[in-house]
Amino acid sequence: MITKAYTVAFEGVDARIVEVQCAVTAGLPAFSIVGLPGKSVSEAIERIRSALTAMAVALPSKRITVNLTPADLPKSGSHYDLPIALAVLAALEIVPAAEIEAFVAIGELALDGAIIPVNGAISAALAASSEDKDLLCPAGCAPEAAWVSSTQALGVTSLTSLVQHFTGNAVLPPAKPGEVASTEHVGDMIDVKGQERAKRALEIAASGRHHVLMVGPPGAGKSMLAARLTGILPEMTPLEALETSMVHSVAGLLSGQGIRRDRPFRAPHHTASMPAIAGGGRGASPGEISLAHNGVLFMDEFPEYNRNVLETLRQPLETGEIAVTRANAKVTYPCRIMLVAAANPCRCGHLADANRACSRAPVCGEDYLGKISGPLMDRFDLRIELPPVAYSDLDLPASGETSFEIAKRVRAAREIQEARYENLTAINQNADIEGNLLEDVATPDSESRAFLEQISDRFGLSARGYHRILRVARTIADLDQSEMVRKPHVAEAVSYRTSLSQQL
Structure with a gap:
């Protein structure tokens, strides 16, 4: 008899259904996995063997073959442990084979049978929903998977509790959606002394999701302004929160308690590599530009980034997505971001101060900002020059508008755009x-x-x-x-x- 279970193979933020077939046949005792499994999948044999032993379940002295189909799809990751174990348990007639076929399962097995959280629960839930199946996942992943309302997510703590669920001894309740409150402190715009023109520019940028370049001497407030930008952006819509959380889930950045509704703010260092910014590395994971999806990507010391890294930004800024191609993977990640770049006017930073500028001024400024190519510069909708802040301004009490007051205008402008483009699926803001x-x-x-x-x-x-x-x-x-x-x-x-x- 061949028993079946279902799981997923991840392709970026998308997931494809994989059928797990288990056959117990006569022959020399052996336990093998076929269907283009990666090393982590092949190692599942020992984890499953140990977990079953912890449950006092002995494998029969027969040949056990597990096939992962489609066979030509590369499989990697520890999330295959649980569906393979389910198929084996069904073949041993410990759980009913017909019932497990109604689920898509993901989860890593510990040697004692505990089920460990894995990445990509939201994508797996969406794949399960597309096949009219429910999702079995680790209990730590269930609150985020439950946001996909078209399917039920059952959180499992151990292989024993799963067996009890299918035998009717202790039925698992569907998980409820979880939401993580923001723990990041976002300062208020009123804390920034002076720089009213820059505040106005950021308000415009936030209203239409426009890209911004700020140029000014050290200490002018570029980083301080950028760090407060998310405080004037409206909260993400449920769809935006789900899209962003899918990327973070695949990258393993969700805390396991649900999804977050505050917009991401990513600020990579200028020494970051190409895979760190654009995505890649092992498994073609998402980079900073995708982790900032529906939020802000702040790149300080912009001319100091590697030239190839900067030029990689050109196409994603236009299309809102980036294709990561590697020898064994090609995935596409969303990256509808608001890019905020900051730069000094020259390497020493004091081009406009005759008393402090270097001997190469003004040529040094032309050379330094000239590292930003014309086509990339063309993609910045707003370019702001920040003057140095006078000491007299620092002694003044806080003045101007708070982030809350600015955010109200930003929200009103975005509501106008939402009404204008409500029938256009690919357009949300004026930048599109x-x-x-x-x-x-x-x-x-x-x-x-x-x-x-x-x-x-x-x-x-x-x-x-x-x-x-x-x-x-x-x-x-x-x-x-x-x-x-x-x-x-x-x-x-x-x-x-x-x-x-x-x-x-």
């Missing part, structure tokens, strides 16, 4: 619009159009630069609750686009 849709929603009036033509001729704007000005102008108009894009909106958008033109 292009082509005919851009012409329809961001067409400026005649005065603004004439002004744009003058700016385009003077600064030699590319077609991408022209369209990005229109997108930013549309966002500024949304902040003003204006249905029409007018000259003041276009003029402000242009000011952020051309402010660094003389240096770059």
Whole structure:
């Protein structure tokens, strides 16, 4: 008799159903796994053998063959332990074979039969839902898997409790969705002294998910402003939270208690490698650009990053996804991010201060910022120059608006965009619009159009630069609750686009 169980093979944030077939036949005693298993899957034999021994279950003196199909799909990971053990238990008639076929199972077995949490529970739940099956998973993964409401997730603590469930002695209840409260402290914008223009630019960027480049001397507040950006962003929608949590689940970054609703803020060091930023390494895991999906990727000391790393950003910033290709894997991860980059005006950082600048000024500034290629620079919708903060400003009491007040305007602008694009699945914010849709929603009036033509001729704007000005102008108009894009909106958008033109 051949018994069956079901599990998944992960392909990035997606999962494919894998059928686990177990046959007990006459012949020399042996336990083998076929179907292109990786080393971690082959090692499951010893883990399962030890777990069954802990349950006082002895394997028969027969040949046990486990086949993972489709056989041409590479399998790796310890999450195959539980479905293989289930297929074996069904073959030994310890659990009913017909009942386990109604489930997709994932989980790693400890030597004593305990079931250890694994990555990718949300993706596995979605795959189970697509096949009208329920999910068996470690108890630590169940709160996150339960967010997929179209399937039931049963959290299992041990192989013994699973046997008791299928024999009716102790039925496992469906897990409830869990949510992790944010433990990260996000400062308030009112803490930043001065830099009102930069605060305004970040408000615009947050409203339309535009990319930002901040250039200023050390201590001007670039990192401080970026760290407070998530405090003015609206909470993720349930769909966004699920998308982001899928990436974090595959990367093993969820705490096991559920999913988080606050937007991710990732700040890799400038020495980070290509796989760390773009993704790759063992198993083609997601990189920082994907871990920041639906949130903020802050890259401080931007020109100090490896040139190849920077150029890798160009295509994902346009498409909102990145393909990670390796010899044994090719996966696509989402990366709809808001990129915030910060840089000093030159290597020493004091280009504008004649008393402190180095002897190579201003050539050093041109060389330093020149490390950012033109095509990559073209993708920054807003470019801000931050002046040094005067000592007199630091002595003043906190002033300006709080993050809560700014966030209300950002939320209102995003609600306008959600209503505008509600029938378009691939577009959520103004940063996504292009082509005919851009012409329809961001067409400026005649005065603004004439002004744009003058700016385009003077600064030699590319077609991408022209369209990005229109997108930013549309966002500024949304902040003003204006249905029409007018000259003041276009003029402000242009000011952020051309402010660094003389240096770059």
